[in-house]
Amino acid sequence: MERRNRNLTYSLIVVVSLLTVAPVLMLIIGSFSNNLNSFGNFTVKKYVTVYTDPMLASILGNTALFVLGSAAFATVLALFLAYLNNRTDIPFKFLFKVLSVMPMMIPHVLFGVSWALLLNPSNGILNMWLQKLFMLPKAPFNIYTLPGMIVVEGLLDLPVAYLIISPAMGAFDASLEESSRVFKSGPIKTLFRITLPILRPAIMAAFILCVVRGLASFSVPSVLGMPGRIYVLSTFIYRVVTMSLIADYGKAAAIGMSILVISVGLIYVYRYFTRSSDKFVTVSSRGFKPTVVELRKAKIPLFIVLLIISFVLIVLPVLVLLYTSLIPYVMVPGRQAFSAMSLQNWRVVIKDPISLRSLNNSLFLGLAGATLGAFLSILVAYVIVKVKSKASGFLESISFLSFSFPGIVIGIGFMWYFVRTPLYATIWALFFGYVATYLPYGIRPMTSAFVQIHSSLEESSLVCGASFATTMRRIVIPLLVPGIVSSWVLLASMFFRELSISVVLSRPGTEVLAVQILRFSEDGQWGRLSALGLIMIAISTIMVATVNAIGSRFKPGEVREKRTKVAAQRLVAIG
Amino acid sequence: MEIKIRGLRKRFYSEGKVINALDGVDLDIEANKIFTLLGPSGCGKTTLLRCIVGLETPDEGEIQIGDTIVWSKEKGIYVPTEKRQLGMVFQTYAIWPHMNVFNNVAYPLQNMKLPKAEIAKRVAKTLKFVQLEGYEGRPSTRLSGGQQQRVALARALVAEPKVILFDEPLSNLDAKLREETRKELKTFLGELGITAVYVTHDRVEALALSDMIGVMNRGNIVELGTPKKIYFDADHQFVADFIGRANLVPAAIVAQQEASTIVQTALGQIKCHRRTFAADDELVLCLRPEFIEVEKIEGSDVNHLEGVIRQMIFVGEVYETEVDVAGQRIMVKLDPTTPYNEGDRVTLSVKAEHCLLVSK
Known part of the structure; x- marks a missing residue:
C-alpha cells in the first residue's frame, strides 16, 4: 500500500512537472534567448528592448488603470449585491444565484463583443438609437476606451468577487453587529466600524483575485481595447507575436515574465488573506439567521437596480447576438431591420470550413481534454489528500502553480516548449496546454470530494468484510462522483471557450472557437460572429446541463448543500 | 470468543518524536463479556482497538482472537481486516451517506454473498432488534444522531460476529441522548451475550456498561478489574483519581x-x-x-x-x-x-x- 502510494506520488510529480514547471522554465530561458530557433544562447537583449520601449510607459499606465479599476468596480458591486442578498429582505433572491453562474454560459469574448455591438462609436446599436432619439451630432458613448473596458471587465469579474464575499457575509455572526448597536452605534456607523472591517479579508481576497484575472484578461482588451489602440500588457504580447513581420517570442517572453512575477506574488497575498479569513469571519455552527434589514422604501428602487444588473449581465448579450446574427448589417431595431432579417449569416457559418473546423476542434478539446484533466485531477487529489508526505506536499504546490498563470503568458512558454517537440502546431499542443494550465480547477473539486470521504467510511467497509476492490467500487467511487462531475464540467466548459492560450498556440488547421470569434471581430464580420457565438453558447449550455443531470443521479442527498460551494469554486475559475 | 494479546507494541513518529502508543501490552479479554478500555485521550486505547480489528499494524507482539492468531510479528501472520469477521461501531458511526439504511446494514451480508431473501430477512431482524423497524428505505443522511448510532450498531451486529468493537460510540451524542443510548446499549449487549470491547474516556460509561474494565495510561494497562473493584478498591493513584x-x-x-x-x-x-x-x-x-x-x-x-x-x-x-x-x-x-x-x-x-x- 505504502509503496504503491509512493510510486504514484513520484510518477505524478514527473507528469505534472512536465505540464506546469516545464513551460515556466522554457519561458524563463526563452526570455533570455534570441528567438525560437536560437534557444538557450544567453542574451539580455530582449529585456533591454522591451523595457526601454517608449510605448511601455503608456501600456503600463493603461494596464494599471484597467486592472485596478475593473477590480475595484467588481468588488464594490459584489459587496453591494452580497449585502442585498444576505442581509436584506429584497425579493426574488434566486436572481443572485443566476447571476453567480452566468459566466458558465457566456464566454468572455462574446460578452465583450456584445458590448462592442451596442456601444461602438461608428455603428453601435444603442449609440445609433440614442443619437436618433436625442438628435445628437455624434455617438454619445465609445466603448473602445479605458472606462468602457473597465466597466465590461468589472462586470465579468463580478461573479468571482461575489462568490468570495457572499459566503463571508452570510456566515457573519449577527451578534457582533447587535452588540455594536447595543453600545449605541447607529446602523451606518456599525456598517463601517464593525461589518466591513470584519469582512476585510474576504473583500481583499476578492479584490486581489480580480486584479490577477484582470492582468490575465485577454478577451476584453483584445475586443474592446485594440480597436481604439489602447494596449495593456496582454495585448502588447499578442501584438509582438502576431502583428509584427517576424513574431518575436523572445520579446514576448520578456514582457510575460513581469506579468508572471506580479501574478504569482499577488496569488501569495491572496492565499494569505484567505488563510487569515478563517480567524476573522466568525462562522457559528448554530443554525442562526443573521438579522434581516428591512429595506422599506428603498426596496423597489434597489430591486430595479438588481434587475438591471441581471438584464445587462445575462439577457442583453444573448439578445444582441441573436439580433445581430439575423440582420445583414448593423442597424437600429425597427421596421427596416425586421424586414431585412434572414438566416443568411447562419447559413454562411455552417458552411464555412474554418468555422466548422474550429467547432470540431473545440468540441474535441472540450470533451477529450476534460476527460484527461479530470482523470489526472482524481489521481493528484488522491495523493494530496490521502498520502501525507513531503513528496505529496511538493506535488500539491506544483499542481497549483498554474493557478496564477496568465493564459497568454503561459501560452508563450508553451510555444518555446512545444516548438522543440513533435506536438508543435498540432491539436495536441492545445490539448496539453489546456490541461496543464487549468489543472488546478480540476483538482479543487476533487480534493474537497476526497476530504469528504472520512477515512472511517473506508475502514468500516473493510471491517464489514469488503475487499479493497469492493470498497473502491461501492464506497469510494460513488462518493467521488459529484467531485468528478464538477471537475469534468468545469474543465470542459473552460476548454470549449479557451482564448488566451489558443491565440498563441493555434495554427491553421488547429483553429478553435474563441479564436475564430476573435478573427470575425477583427474583420468586423458581426453577423457571422453572432451566429457562431450563439452555437457556442448553446453547445456549452447543453454540455453542462447533461453532465450535471447524469451526475445528480449518483448524488447522495447530503452533497446537495455542498453544491453551492462547488459552484463557487467553479466560478472562481472561469475566465 | 476470547482475545489474547501478548507483548503488543506500536510506535508513532510525529514531528521527530517517537510516541509509544502501545508499550508492550499483555491482555486477556474473556469471552462473552463486555470489556472496556478506559483512559485519558492519548493513552493508546483506540490504537489497541484498531490493532485488534486490523486497521493498525503493530510493531511487535501477537494478537489471537478465539483460536486464530490474526497478527504475529514472530510467526509472520497478518489476517487483513476484512477477513477477521468482527463487528465495529466507529466514533463517527461511518454511515455511508450515499446508501439508505437497508444497504448500510445489508453491506456485510452482501459481502458474504448471501442470497437476497436471506439478506432481507436478517436485515429486518437486526433493524427490529435496534428498534429501527420500517427505516429500510430512509436515506442515511436523514437520520438523527441517535438513529445513526443504531444503524451503525445494526451494521456491526447483522453478520453475527463473535466479537464486536466500539470506539467511543457515544461521544458524538449530546448529554441526554448519551445517557439514554447508554442504557439501551447495555440492554442490547446483555441480550446478545457476545464479546464486546468498548473504548471510552468516560468513566460513567465504563462503570455502567462493563463487566470488566482495563484502565490504560501511557500505552499500558495500569489496572484490570470489575467496575466495583476499580471504583472502591483501586491499587493505583492514577486509577483512583481517574475513575471518580x-x-x-x-x-x-x-x-x-x-x-x-x-x-x-x-x-x-x-x-x-x-x-x-x-x-x-x-x-x-x-x-x-x-x-x-x-x-x-x-x-x-x-x-x-x-x-x-x-x-x-x-x-x-x-x-x-x-x-x-x-x-x-x-x-x-x-x-x-x-x-x-x-x-x-x-x-x-x-x-x-x-x-x-x-x-x-
Whole structure:
C-alpha cells in the first residue's frame, strides 16, 4: 500500500512537472534567448528592448488603470449585491444565484463583443438609437476606451468577487453587529466600524483575485481595447507575436515574465488573506439567521437596480447576438431591420470550413481534454489528500502553480516548449496546454470530494468484510462522483471557450472557437460572429446541463448543500 | 470468543518524536463479556482497538482472537481486516451517506454473498432488534444522531460476529441522548451475550456498561478489574483519581493492624482499609467525597477530622463544599437543605473501610 502510494506520488510529480514547471522554465530561458530557433544562447537583449520601449510607459499606465479599476468596480458591486442578498429582505433572491453562474454560459469574448455591438462609436446599436432619439451630432458613448473596458471587465469579474464575499457575509455572526448597536452605534456607523472591517479579508481576497484575472484578461482588451489602440500588457504580447513581420517570442517572453512575477506574488497575498479569513469571519455552527434589514422604501428602487444588473449581465448579450446574427448589417431595431432579417449569416457559418473546423476542434478539446484533466485531477487529489508526505506536499504546490498563470503568458512558454517537440502546431499542443494550465480547477473539486470521504467510511467497509476492490467500487467511487462531475464540467466548459492560450498556440488547421470569434471581430464580420457565438453558447449550455443531470443521479442527498460551494469554486475559475 | 494479546507494541513518529502508543501490552479479554478500555485521550486505547480489528499494524507482539492468531510479528501472520469477521461501531458511526439504511446494514451480508431473501430477512431482524423497524428505505443522511448510532450498531451486529468493537460510540451524542443510548446499549449487549470491547474516556460509561474494565495510561494497562473493584478498591493513584472524584493526601504507614492499616498524613493519623505494600512504595490516601459525612458519627472504625467550611457551591443536587482540615482542602458533599454555612466549624467522619490507600 505504502509503496504503491509512493510510486504514484513520484510518477505524478514527473507528469505534472512536465505540464506546469516545464513551460515556466522554457519561458524563463526563452526570455533570455534570441528567438525560437536560437534557444538557450544567453542574451539580455530582449529585456533591454522591451523595457526601454517608449510605448511601455503608456501600456503600463493603461494596464494599471484597467486592472485596478475593473477590480475595484467588481468588488464594490459584489459587496453591494452580497449585502442585498444576505442581509436584506429584497425579493426574488434566486436572481443572485443566476447571476453567480452566468459566466458558465457566456464566454468572455462574446460578452465583450456584445458590448462592442451596442456601444461602438461608428455603428453601435444603442449609440445609433440614442443619437436618433436625442438628435445628437455624434455617438454619445465609445466603448473602445479605458472606462468602457473597465466597466465590461468589472462586470465579468463580478461573479468571482461575489462568490468570495457572499459566503463571508452570510456566515457573519449577527451578534457582533447587535452588540455594536447595543453600545449605541447607529446602523451606518456599525456598517463601517464593525461589518466591513470584519469582512476585510474576504473583500481583499476578492479584490486581489480580480486584479490577477484582470492582468490575465485577454478577451476584453483584445475586443474592446485594440480597436481604439489602447494596449495593456496582454495585448502588447499578442501584438509582438502576431502583428509584427517576424513574431518575436523572445520579446514576448520578456514582457510575460513581469506579468508572471506580479501574478504569482499577488496569488501569495491572496492565499494569505484567505488563510487569515478563517480567524476573522466568525462562522457559528448554530443554525442562526443573521438579522434581516428591512429595506422599506428603498426596496423597489434597489430591486430595479438588481434587475438591471441581471438584464445587462445575462439577457442583453444573448439578445444582441441573436439580433445581430439575423440582420445583414448593423442597424437600429425597427421596421427596416425586421424586414431585412434572414438566416443568411447562419447559413454562411455552417458552411464555412474554418468555422466548422474550429467547432470540431473545440468540441474535441472540450470533451477529450476534460476527460484527461479530470482523470489526472482524481489521481493528484488522491495523493494530496490521502498520502501525507513531503513528496505529496511538493506535488500539491506544483499542481497549483498554474493557478496564477496568465493564459497568454503561459501560452508563450508553451510555444518555446512545444516548438522543440513533435506536438508543435498540432491539436495536441492545445490539448496539453489546456490541461496543464487549468489543472488546478480540476483538482479543487476533487480534493474537497476526497476530504469528504472520512477515512472511517473506508475502514468500516473493510471491517464489514469488503475487499479493497469492493470498497473502491461501492464506497469510494460513488462518493467521488459529484467531485468528478464538477471537475469534468468545469474543465470542459473552460476548454470549449479557451482564448488566451489558443491565440498563441493555434495554427491553421488547429483553429478553435474563441479564436475564430476573435478573427470575425477583427474583420468586423458581426453577423457571422453572432451566429457562431450563439452555437457556442448553446453547445456549452447543453454540455453542462447533461453532465450535471447524469451526475445528480449518483448524488447522495447530503452533497446537495455542498453544491453551492462547488459552484463557487467553479466560478472562481472561469475566465 | 476470547482475545489474547501478548507483548503488543506500536510506535508513532510525529514531528521527530517517537510516541509509544502501545508499550508492550499483555491482555486477556474473556469471552462473552463486555470489556472496556478506559483512559485519558492519548493513552493508546483506540490504537489497541484498531490493532485488534486490523486497521493498525503493530510493531511487535501477537494478537489471537478465539483460536486464530490474526497478527504475529514472530510467526509472520497478518489476517487483513476484512477477513477477521468482527463487528465495529466507529466514533463517527461511518454511515455511508450515499446508501439508505437497508444497504448500510445489508453491506456485510452482501459481502458474504448471501442470497437476497436471506439478506432481507436478517436485515429486518437486526433493524427490529435496534428498534429501527420500517427505516429500510430512509436515506442515511436523514437520520438523527441517535438513529445513526443504531444503524451503525445494526451494521456491526447483522453478520453475527463473535466479537464486536466500539470506539467511543457515544461521544458524538449530546448529554441526554448519551445517557439514554447508554442504557439501551447495555440492554442490547446483555441480550446478545457476545464479546464486546468498548473504548471510552468516560468513566460513567465504563462503570455502567462493563463487566470488566482495563484502565490504560501511557500505552499500558495500569489496572484490570470489575467496575466495583476499580471504583472502591483501586491499587493505583492514577486509577483512583481517574475513575471518580477523590481527595488525595500523601500518607506513610505507621502500623499494620488485623483489619486495618494506620497511616500518618497531614490530616493526622487515619485508620484505613487494610492493605499491604512494598516497603519503598510511596502511598496516597484517597477519600471520595461521597463517603465523607459532615457530622460526628461514633464508632471504633470511624476517623474524625476537624475543619472549617471554606466554600460552598450550590450545583443542584448538592453543595460542593470545601473544608479546610489542618491546611488541606477536603472536598465533601452537603445536602441542599444543610443548615451549615461558610465559616462554620464542622467534624467530618470517614469509616476506615472507605479510606483507600493507593500507591503513587
